[in-house]
Amino acid sequence: MSPGTPQTVAVVGGGIAGLSAAWELVRAEPAVRVIVFEGDGRLGGKLRTGTFGGREVDLGPDAFVARRPEALALCAELGLTxxxxxxxxxxxxxxxxGRLRPLPDGLALGVPTRFGPLLRSGICSPAGLARPALDLLWPARGTPGRGASGPGSPGGETESDLAVGGVVRRRMGAQVTSRLAGPLIGGIHAGNVDLMSAAAVFPALLEADRQRGSLMRALAATLPARATTGETPVFLTLRGGMGRLVDVLSRALVERGVELRTGTTVGELGRLGPADDGPWVVGTDPVGGAGGGAGPEADGIVVAVPAPAAAHLLRPHDGALADALETVTYASVAIITFRFSAEAVGHPLDGSGFLVPRGEGAAPDPLVTACTWLTSKWPELARPGDVLIRASVGRQGDDRHTSMSDDQLGRHCLDELGPMIDIRRPPDEVLVTRWPDAFPQYTVGHLSRVAAMEASAAGLPRLALAGAALHGVxxxxxxGSGRRAARAVLR
Ligand SMILES: Cc1cc2nc3c(=O)[nH]c(=O)nc-3n(C[C@H](O)[C@H](O)[C@H](O)COP(=O)(O)OP(=O)(O)OC[C@H]3O[C@@H](n4cnc5c(N)ncnc54)[C@H](O)[C@@H]3O)c2cc1C
Structure with missing residues (x-):
C-alpha cells in the first residue's frame, strides 16, 4: 500500500454506485479494508429482479444504454459479457x-432530426408540423443566453444552461415538445422537460441551439453513425435480469474480502479527535432501531446514498454542502407488472412498448407514463400462452399513485391501457413495485450546483460523493460515479 493510502474505506449505500466504488477500491488497492453499509436488507438499491409469472423479471431498471462504456466494462471485468x-x-x-404510433426514425434522444419520418409518423397534427417544417426553411432563432420565457419556463436559466422544454418548444413547437421530447427525454428522469437542465441531460441540444440555421440539421450531425444505421443495440440487459449484476458483483466483492453489511443504516458520520483530519467514525442504526452504535473507524468514506440521506450525514461537517444536497428534489414512481393470457390483449405487441405523453390542453394527465411489452422486448421471458406487460406511473409533479392502494393502482392502469392496447380480459397476475423518491431531478443549473457540491466534498478529508443525484441517473x-469517487478517496 502506498504511503497516504487509507487503511479502511467505508462505502455508505449498497446501490450500484456504492458497489462499484467498493469494486474499484479493491481492484486499485487490494490491501485496503472496505466495508459497505446498506440500510436495506438487500443490496442493489434500484436494481431489483424478482420472480413473477414463474420467471425472473426486473422490477426496477430492465436495461442500460450500450453506447456508454462503464456498465460494459464492469460486466467484462465480472465475466458477464x-x-x-x-x-x-x-x-x-x-x-x-388517439392511437399508438411508431416513433419516427432519426430521433436525437427525443428530438426529430428529419422532417419526413416525423411527418409520416402521424404523431403531430398538420398544425403541429408547421414549426418543424419551418425549421428547415426559416429556423427559429437560437437565443444563446436566454431561454424561452413562456409559461412554465423556470428561473435560473443562464448562458450555460436552459430548460430542455423551452429550447424544443421554441425551435420545434408545442407538439414535438409534449409528444416526443416530454415522454422521451423527460421519461428518463420521470421529470418535466420544462424544468430539466439541457446542459445536464442533453448538452448536444444546447450546442445545436447555439448554431445558426436548422436545429434538426445541427442535431443530425451529432447522431452517431450507428444510431442512424440501427445496427448496434441501443440497450442491453443481462440474462436473468439486472439483479444478476448485483449478485455477481457482490460475490466478487466478498471473494476479495469486502465486508457487505446489509440491514445497517448509517445514522451519522463522526470524526475522531479534535483535529479536522482525524478518522471518520461510522455511526450505525441497527435494524429494529434499538439504539445506534459507533461503528468502525474509517480513514476514507464514499457517500453513495440519495441526496437527502447524504445531506443528513454531512450536515455536521459542512452545512452549505448539506443545503446544496437538499436542493435536489426527487420524483416517485411505481412499476405495475401484469401477466395476461396471450389472447387477452388485442393490440399486436410488436415493439418494445410505448410512451404516454402528458395530457394536452384541458386533457388530464394519464397516470401511465410508459408501458413495456416485456415478453416481446426480452424474448427469454416469453412463454407459450401468456404475455407480460409492465406499466410505469409517476413523474415529477404527479404523485397521485402514492395515495392509491395496489388494487386501485392496478385497476386504474388497466382502465387507461384498455383502450390503448385493446385489453379484452383481466390479467391473471399483477405485481405493484413502488419506488418512492426514486429519480433525482436535474433542474436548470444542475451542473453548477453539483460542481459546487463536489468542491465542498473535496474539502472534507478523504470523502467523496457518488450516485444518481450527480452526473446521470x-x-x-x-x-462511473462510484468508481471515480473510489479513486478520489484513494488519492
Ligand atoms: C423503476 C426504475 C426504472 C429505472 N430504469 C432504468 C433503466 O432502464 N436503465 C438505467 O440505466 N437506469 C434506470 N433507472 C435508474 C437507475 O436504476 C438508478 O438511478 C440507479 O440504480 C441508482 O443507483 P445508486 O447507487 O445511485 O442509488 P440507489 O440504487 O438508490 O442506492 C442507494 C442505496 O443507499 C441505501 N441507503 C440510503 N440511505 C442509507 C444510509 N443512511 N445508510 C446505509 N444505506 C443507505 C439505499 O437503501 C440504497 O440501497 C431506473 C430506476 C427506477 C427506480
Missing part, C-alpha cells in the same frame, strides 16, 4: 392522436 442480451425487437411507439453513469 457473454450474458449480455439485446432486446428482441426494435422500435417503440407513442400514444398520440442511468446505470452506466452511476457505475
Amino acid at each position: 457473454e450474458d449480455l442480451v439485446a432486446p428482441g425487437v426494435r422500435g417503440a411507439s407513442v400514444w398520440a392522436r 442511468g446505470i452506466p453513469a452511476c457505475i
Whole structure:
C-alpha cells in the first residue's frame, strides 16, 4: 500500500454506485479494508429482479444504454459479457392522436432530426408540423443566453444552461415538445422537460441551439453513425435480469474480502479527535432501531446514498454542502407488472412498448407514463400462452399513485391501457413495485450546483460523493460515479 493510502474505506449505500466504488477500491488497492453499509436488507438499491409469472423479471431498471462504456466494462471485468442480451425487437411507439404510433426514425434522444419520418409518423397534427417544417426553411432563432420565457419556463436559466422544454418548444413547437421530447427525454428522469437542465441531460441540444440555421440539421450531425444505421443495440440487459449484476458483483466483492453489511443504516458520520483530519467514525442504526452504535473507524468514506440521506450525514461537517444536497428534489414512481393470457390483449405487441405523453390542453394527465411489452422486448421471458406487460406511473409533479392502494393502482392502469392496447380480459397476475423518491431531478443549473457540491466534498478529508443525484441517473453513469469517487478517496 502506498504511503497516504487509507487503511479502511467505508462505502455508505449498497446501490450500484456504492458497489462499484467498493469494486474499484479493491481492484486499485487490494490491501485496503472496505466495508459497505446498506440500510436495506438487500443490496442493489434500484436494481431489483424478482420472480413473477414463474420467471425472473426486473422490477426496477430492465436495461442500460450500450453506447456508454462503464456498465460494459464492469460486466467484462465480472465475466458477464457473454450474458449480455439485446432486446428482441426494435422500435417503440407513442400514444398520440388517439392511437399508438411508431416513433419516427432519426430521433436525437427525443428530438426529430428529419422532417419526413416525423411527418409520416402521424404523431403531430398538420398544425403541429408547421414549426418543424419551418425549421428547415426559416429556423427559429437560437437565443444563446436566454431561454424561452413562456409559461412554465423556470428561473435560473443562464448562458450555460436552459430548460430542455423551452429550447424544443421554441425551435420545434408545442407538439414535438409534449409528444416526443416530454415522454422521451423527460421519461428518463420521470421529470418535466420544462424544468430539466439541457446542459445536464442533453448538452448536444444546447450546442445545436447555439448554431445558426436548422436545429434538426445541427442535431443530425451529432447522431452517431450507428444510431442512424440501427445496427448496434441501443440497450442491453443481462440474462436473468439486472439483479444478476448485483449478485455477481457482490460475490466478487466478498471473494476479495469486502465486508457487505446489509440491514445497517448509517445514522451519522463522526470524526475522531479534535483535529479536522482525524478518522471518520461510522455511526450505525441497527435494524429494529434499538439504539445506534459507533461503528468502525474509517480513514476514507464514499457517500453513495440519495441526496437527502447524504445531506443528513454531512450536515455536521459542512452545512452549505448539506443545503446544496437538499436542493435536489426527487420524483416517485411505481412499476405495475401484469401477466395476461396471450389472447387477452388485442393490440399486436410488436415493439418494445410505448410512451404516454402528458395530457394536452384541458386533457388530464394519464397516470401511465410508459408501458413495456416485456415478453416481446426480452424474448427469454416469453412463454407459450401468456404475455407480460409492465406499466410505469409517476413523474415529477404527479404523485397521485402514492395515495392509491395496489388494487386501485392496478385497476386504474388497466382502465387507461384498455383502450390503448385493446385489453379484452383481466390479467391473471399483477405485481405493484413502488419506488418512492426514486429519480433525482436535474433542474436548470444542475451542473453548477453539483460542481459546487463536489468542491465542498473535496474539502472534507478523504470523502467523496457518488450516485444518481450527480452526473446521470442511468446505470452506466452511476457505475462511473462510484468508481471515480473510489479513486478520489484513494488519492
Ligand atoms: C423503476 C426504475 C426504472 C429505472 N430504469 C432504468 C433503466 O432502464 N436503465 C438505467 O440505466 N437506469 C434506470 N433507472 C435508474 C437507475 O436504476 C438508478 O438511478 C440507479 O440504480 C441508482 O443507483 P445508486 O447507487 O445511485 O442509488 P440507489 O440504487 O438508490 O442506492 C442507494 C442505496 O443507499 C441505501 N441507503 C440510503 N440511505 C442509507 C444510509 N443512511 N445508510 C446505509 N444505506 C443507505 C439505499 O437503501 C440504497 O440501497 C431506473 C430506476 C427506477 C427506480
